[in-house]
Amino acid sequence: MSEQSDARTRFLRLHDMLRMRICLLDYPPGTRLSEEALATEFGTSRTPLRRVLARLEDEGLVVSQHGVGNIVTDIDPGEMARTYDLRRELAGLVGRLSPVPITDEIIAKASGFLDQGLALLEQPDIRALAHLNMVYFHFGTSLTLNEALREMSERLYYRTARIWLTVTPHLNLVDETAIFVSELRDSLSALQARDGQAAADIRRAHISLCIARMNAVKG
Amino acid sequence: MSEQSDARTRFLRLHDMLRMRICLLDYPPGTRLSEEALATEFGTSRTPLRRVLARLEDEGLVVSQHGVGNIVTDIDPGEMARTYDLRRELAGLVGRLSPVPITDEIIAKASGFLDQGLALLEQPDIRALAHLNMVYFHFGTSLTLNEALREMSERLYYRTARIWLTVTPHLNLVDETAIFVSELRDSLSALQARDGQAAADIRRAHISLCIARMNAVKG
DNA sequence: TAGGATTTGTGCGTATGTATT
DNA sequence: TAATACATACGCACAAATCCT
Numbered sequence: 001m002s003e004q005s006d007a008r009t010r011f012l013r014l015h016d017m018l019r020m021r022i023c024l025l026d027y028p029p030g031t032r033l034s035e036e037a038l039a040t041e042f043g044t045s046r047t048p049l050r051r052v053l054a055r056l057e058d059e060g061l062v063v064s065q066h067g068v069g070n071i072v073t074d075i076d077p078g079e080m081a082r083t084y085d086l087r088r089e090l091a092g093l094v095g096r097l098s099p100v101p102i103t104d105e106i107i108a109k110a111s112g113f114l115d116q117g118l119a120l121l122e123q124p125d126i127r128a129l130a131h132l133n134m135v136y137f138h139f140g141t142s143l144t145l146n147e148a149l150r151e152m153s154e155r156l157y158y159r160t161a162r163i164w165l166t167v168t169p170h171l172n173l174v175d176e177t178a179i180f181v182s183e184l185r186d187s188l189s190a191l192q193a194r195d196g197q198a199a200a201d202i203r204r205a206h207i208s209l210c211i212a213r214m215n216a217v218k219g
Numbered sequence: 220m221s222e223q224s225d226a227r228t229r230f231l232r233l234h235d236m237l238r239m240r241i242c243l244l245d246y247p248p249g250t251r252l253s254e255e256a257l258a259t260e261f262g263t264s265r266t267p268l269r270r271v272l273a274r275l276e277d278e279g280l281v282v283s284q285h286g287v288g289n290i291v292t293d294i295d296p297g298e299m300a301r302t303y304d305l306r307r308e309l310a311g312l313v314g315r316l317s318p319v320p321i322t323d324e325i326i327a328k329a330s331g332f333l334d335q336g337l338a339l340l341e342q343p344d345i346r347a348l349a350h351l352n353m354v355y356f357h358f359g360t361s362l363t364l365n366e367a368l369r370e371m372s373e374r375l376y377y378r379t380a381r382i383w384l385t386v387t388p389h390l391n392l393v394d395e396t397a398i399f400v401s402e403l404r405d406s407l408s409a410l411q412a413r414d415g416q417a418a419a420d421i422r423r424a425h426i427s428l429c430i431a432r433m434n435a436v437k438g
Numbered sequence: 439t440a441g442g443a444t445t446t447g448t449g450c451g452t453a454t455g456t457a458t459t
Numbered sequence: 460t461a462a463t464a465c466a467t468a469c470g471c472a473c474a475a476a477t478c479c480t
Binding site for chain 3 (some may be wrong): 474
Binding site (some may be wrong): 005007051054055058065066079082083085086089093097098145146147148149152155156159 | 224274284285298301302304317364366367368371374378
């Protein structure tokens with residue numbers, strides 16, 4: 001079985017939680033993450049938390065300064081734009097490097113995402129939209145067997161996830177939801193045609209469009 | 220100035236040293252890296268070393284098992300092949316995503332690498348070749364301003380650096396050196412023409428050829 | 439400028455897990 | 460199976476750095 005050691009399980013859980021809080025802006029840029037406060041909250045000592053914060057620092061989500069604190073990093077628009085450029089290219093590669101065969105199970109998952117997206121259209125919620133986008137992104141990377149491509153894509157996703165949430169309030173939430181739903185619909189169509197490359201190209205195109213919308217807000 | 224805190228400087232130094240030892244096969248796969256032994260060697264306690272080992276684990280170079288040790292990871296040929304596939308694509312992207320203008324200084328550096336390569340032809344040395352390859356790789360990634368692309372490329376480089384060293388003994392060292400020198404020569408020519416995309420394409424092509432040579436050994 | 443409050447970094451003793459005898 | 464040896468994981472006390480008064 002895929003038993004995990006207790007320590008590793010806790011590490012992964014804490015890392016996921018903190019990363020989620022950062023990416024959903026529960027901890028906006030500049031927030032100080034106190035080791036002692038978090039240790040108290042999670043019922044551990046500082047030591048395991050320091051391991052988690054170290055990884056978040058490696059991932060570029062916090063910076064740790066001796067005598068100051070663990071500070072959630074700021075979002076540099078220029079760097080975010082360049083990171084999106086790379087994410088766009090990686091999204092296309094998912095269809096070309098070791099793509100998985102499209103199974104009925106995959107199509108069912110895509111169909112499920114579309115249902116959830118349609119539900120969000122009825123009852124728009126930026127936080128739920130961000131969460132669905134995150135889960136859908138993982139689904140997208142699961143369509144390649146190239147482990148390195150998956151890892152890099154996800155790493156970059158979490159580094160840029162926040163910028164979308166900060167910009168969307170300036171856009172129209174309903175519009176953004178509709179755009180996302182149309183992506184889900186296009187993606188499902190491509191997968192139903194058993195065309196993984198087309199599905200990847202659709203995600204690639206939508207990243208391009210997302211970049212354009214964010215640039216429009218900036219300008 | 221770019222002052223670094225003492226702790227961070229030490230962390231980076233230890234991380235570089237251990238990563239180098241792993242990638243140059245001073246620590247072959249399966250080696251156990253004892254926290255206490257390393258702490259004694261570097262004159263620290265185990266705590267800072269655990270931070271370094273944690274990062275090496277995040278990078279996929281070691282796995283840490285409670286009660287067992289920090290073990291240098293094994294090299295899975297299939298995963299290495301897929302990682303090389305991605306490295307090849309990223310090498311091409313360096314020429315397209317935020318490429319730096321080619322300056323005389325850059326050309327001078329490339330010229331210096333060629334000189335060092337030629338010196339290695341006179342006196343072949345697999346270890347020196349591996350080291351020059353590493354420095355040249357960093358030079359290659361410095362030709363893009365896209366930070367994420369640089370980071371991902373380097374991360375993947377260190378993950379695959381070992382497979383080349385394990386395969387080369389089965390190839391001909393002089394031949395491999397000559398191939399590398401020809402890459403340096405082609406790269407210099409492209410840069411002298413101020414064509415960064417051509418330089419990136421050359422690196423991309425050489426990664427393809429390297430994959431082919433390694434596959435030939437395997438078969 | 440100096441000093442105290444607060445934070446992260448370090449060192450070490452102990453708990454916990456693993457492998458071997 | 461149990462006991463022993465030895466490894467990493469953890470918690471805590473203290474050192475070092477920073478900030479504010």
